[in-house]
Amino acid sequence: MKILTVVGARPQFIKAAAVSNIIRKEHKEILVHTGQHYDENMSKVFFDELKIPKPDYNLEVGSGNHGKQTGNMLIKLEEIYLEENPDLVLVYGDTNSTLAGALCASKLLIPVAHVEAGLRSFNMSMPEEQNRILTDHLSKLLFVPTKSALDNLKNEGIQKGVHNVGDVMFDATLNFKKLAEQKNSIIKELGVKEGQFILTTIHRAENTNDISRLKNIVEALNECGKDVVLPLHPRTKKYITDYGLNFNNNIKVIDPVGYLEMINLEMNSEKIVTDSGGVQKEAFFMSKPCITMRDETEWVETVENGWNRVVGTDKHKILDSIVNFYPEKKQENIFGDGNASEKILKLLNSCK
Structure with missing residues (x-):
């Protein structure tokens, strides 16, 4: 065929x-x-x-x-x-x-x-x-x-x-996880400690193209009191500049990374804050609490299982979840x- x-x-x-x-x-x-x-x-x-x-x-x-x-x-x-x-x-x-x-x-x-x-x-x-x-x-x-x-x-x-x-993304994670573990140099280069930083991605048009939503996200990350690693999508970078927004020193802004380095960052993070569908799943695969900056998610099982909290772009909900959100039950096999x-x-x- x-x-x-x-x-x-x-x-x-x-x-x-x-x-x-x-x-x-x-x-x-x-x-x-x-x-x-x-x-x-x-x-x-x-x-x-x-x-x-x-x-x-x-x-x-x-x-x-x-x-x-x-x-x-x-x-x-x-x-x-x-x-x-x-x-x-x-x-x-x-x-x-x-x-x-x-x-x-x-x-x-x-x-x-x-x-x-x-x-x-x-x-x-x-x-x-x-x-x-x-x-x-x-x-x-x-x-x-x-x-x-x-x-x-x-x-x-x-x-x-x-x-x-x-x-099939679960297949990929299982296949490449050991290889990703060898990419640990990125943690040292960033100067963050394993299990003590927040990994963030922002790329959806509903967030990047709306100055009030993007501003809320940036302010929440600036004020969370934790180290944040942010591989910055090219479109998000453009809008950050256009809107005149700025990041505090706690945010480590880096260029987009490859799959293996991203998996390494995910497995070594404390929590993941994202608007990406794929990263929501990868957070679940890595047993990391996920905070989703959208008004809804297609990955409803991760929410029902207690490992994903959908907060929109409400600054206070993002902040509260970064500080206080921890799953209360074991993961189920849903993928x-x-x-x-x-x-x-x-x-x-x-x-x-």
Whole structure:
């Protein structure tokens, strides 16, 4: 079987690291990188560190408004699909690359498989929510990571081709955790102590593009009284400058880091404060309390299990959670057994 895989953003590179090498044991894979994330620290380093096969195509679409970015992807993907004539198109997650990959395949009557299907924040103002819903309704095979994702699809009338395989990011964490432990030099370079710093990421447009939300976040971090390590997303950096915001000396601002260094920072942190969906999960994998600076989350199990607190961008809630939030119960096994990639391969084989 010829499988064409579309990736374009950091979380998708991590998922592809777990799945592509498994797929290539039995099938021919064509890997297409849309170039949605193109900064070296957001793209190339992941392919190098995680030994992801070199992309067969790089569309180099870069950044831009949603319509322009997605439209450029569609135009370029259609040419590749017609040339390669794949048996199936595999997409991950909820980015513009996901939607473009699925929509182009659907228009050409090529079956679509969606890894990480069924997630819902129930906030349609999020581009990611629109992307994931549309992709799910276009897909023939839907690989869901959790029971709630399964329930979400059932509630939308999608039951055929749905399989709960577990979370491929959990696979990746288990595969690369030992390698990540060797990246401990970053802790020494930053001058922070293991288990005594807050790891923070900020990148969602709902936070970066709103001066009041971003200001609340920055002030909470400035006033928390703890060392904070902040790998700063390029878009967030731009808005910090545009809004004239400043960080106190307790905040160690660094460039975006590769996957292995990020895992090392996560496993050595005290708590994680983020607006990232993937980092929420990684916090859970590392048994770290997570404080989510969003108004809702698609990873509801982490909240229900008591290891994730959703606080929005209320300054006082962020501060209180940094100081006082500690889980009160043991984690449950909610993301599978670490063999999601093998299960996906078996299901793909059954469709030949």
